[in-house]
Amino acid sequence: EVLAHWAGLGYYRRARLLHAASKQVLARHDGVFPRDFDAVLALPGLGRSTAGAVLAQAFDLAHPILDGNVKRVLARYCAVEGWPGNAAVERELWSYATRFTPTASAADYTQAIMDLGATLCTPRNPACERCPQVESCVAKQSERVSELPTPRPSKVLPVRQTVMWLVESEQGLLLQRRPPVGIWPGLYSLPESSSKHEPPWAGLEVGEHLPVMRHTFSHYHLDIHPRRAHWKNLDAWVMDDASLLWYNPAHPVSVGLPAPVSRLIELYLRRTT
Numbered sequence: 624e625v626l627a628h629w630a631g632l633g634y635y636r637r638a639r640l641l642h643a644a645s646k647q648v649l650a651r652h653d654g655v656f657p658r659d660f661d662a663v664l665a666l667p668g669l670g671r672s673t674a675g676a677v678l679a680q681a682f683d684l685a686h687p688i689l690d691g692n693v694k695r696v697l698a699r700y701c702a703v704e705g706w707p708g709n710a711a712v713e714r715e716l717w718s719y720a721t722r723f724t725p726t727a728s729a730a731d732y733t734q735a736i737m738d739l740g741a742t743l744c745t746p747r748n749p750a751c752e753r754c755p756q757v758e759s760c761v762a763k764q765s766e767r768v769s770e771l772p773t774p775r776p777s778k779v780l781p782v783r784q785t786v787m788w789l790v791e792s793e794q795g796l797l798l799q800r801r802p803p804v805g806i807w808p809g810l811y812s813l814p815e816s817s818s819k820h821e822p823p824w825a826g827l828e829v830g831e832h833l834p835v836m837r838h839t840f841s842h843y844h845l846d847i848h849p850r851r852a853h854w855k856n857l858d859a860w861v862m863d864d865a866s867l868l869w870y871n872p873a874h875p876v877s878v879g880l881p882a883p884v885s886r887l888i889e890l891y892l893r894r895t896t
Contacts, residue, residue, distance in 0.1 A: 626809055626879035633882065635807060640668025658682050679724075679733040687720035688733055689713070692740025697723075698772035699744060702761035706773045782844045787813040787884070788822055789833070789851045789891050795871035796888065798878065806840070810879040811868070813887065819848050827852040833890060838883040849887055 629638035644666040648656055656677075657663055663674040672693075675686035689697075694707045697719045705712035725732050743750045751763050762768045790797035790813075798811040814823045822829060830851035838845045870878070872892055880888075 627877050630810070630879035631882050631885065635810060635879075635881075637668060639808070643667040644669065656681070658684065660686060676733060676737075679729040681730075683728070683730045685724055685726045685729040687717065687724040688737070689717055689720050690737065692737050692744070693720060695746065695772055696736055696740045696744045699749075699762035699768055700756060700760050702765065702767065702771065704771075704773060706775050708775060712773075780839070780843050782846055784817075784846050784848065786816045786819045786848045786850060787887065788816065788827070789849060789887075790814060790827065791830075791851065791853045792869065794869035795873075796869070796891075798868050798870045798880075800866040806845075807881040810881055811870070812881060812884050813849075819850050822850075822852055824854070827854045833887075833894070836883060836887060836890075845883075847883060847887065849891070851891075 625638050625642045626635060629635060632638075647666055648654060652662070658678065660674060660678060663669055663678060664671065666674075669677070672689045676688045676690070678684040678686045679688065694713075694716055697703065697716050698707060701719050703712060703715055703719070707713060707716060723732075723736075739754070739756075743754050749768060751757050751760070751768060754760065754763075757763055760768075762771045788797075797814060799814045801807050801810055801812050803809055816823045819832065820829075830853060833849035833851070836847045836849065838847060868878070870888075872888055
């Protein structure tokens with residue numbers, strides 16, 4: 624149910640961790656969100672920055688944060704050299720974040736520095752003329768705003784291949800629940816195989832190819848090769864396999880579909896209707 628509501632947003636692991644954290648708050652803290660930093664940090668899916676942000680904004684407790692926007696603000700304001708993803712650079716940014724976090728009005732400060740990065744100190748075309756800290760910003764005063772923060776070193780992403788099968792019947796398209804690990808864990812997707820000439824099940828009547836679709840993850844590209852297929856006698860064993868279901872795009876059931884699978888089904892519908 625959580626994954627179905629989360630479908631299309633990406634980062635599906637976050638949905639699972641959010642659910643797990645909620646259950647842990649109920650089990651270990653009687654349903655009351657803890658105010659102790661270590662207790663919050665122990666919740667599934669909460670790192671140092673998120674834990675600090677929650678405690679600051681929910682309880683006005685003085686804890687530093689260092690999300691992407693704050694990293695950019697501090698890297699420019701203090702002219703911190705180096706890619707923020709580097710451990711040493713991140714430690715330096717944390718030291719500034721800790722130094723600047725006030726003991727009073729922590730909630731206001733936390734929201735303000737996040738908003739500053741989101742609205743004025745943006746990655747491109749920052750509105751320095753509207754920034755309340757422009758006079759003390761080292762990057763601005765040294766005319767290095769465009770250079771900071773230091774960009775991530777370029778990396779060529781590898782390309783992986785998969786074949787997704789649009790298995791058709793009078794009941795719709797066949798979906799298969801993905802395993803609990805790997806990409807899109809626990810979501811429904813189209814059946815896959817490594818070869819466009821070898822469908823996942825013997826007996827499928829192989830049909831036309833559809834255009835290749837590329838989906839990019841943070842660490843690789845996935846080239847999806849869609850192909851249509853049909854099998855008239857599929858129903859009997861599909862009903863016996865709990866990981867499979869028929870999906871009628873005209874009357875879709877509430878299942879979590881990865882964004883590229885949704886786009887692929889839309890492409891299929893445009894070609895067949």
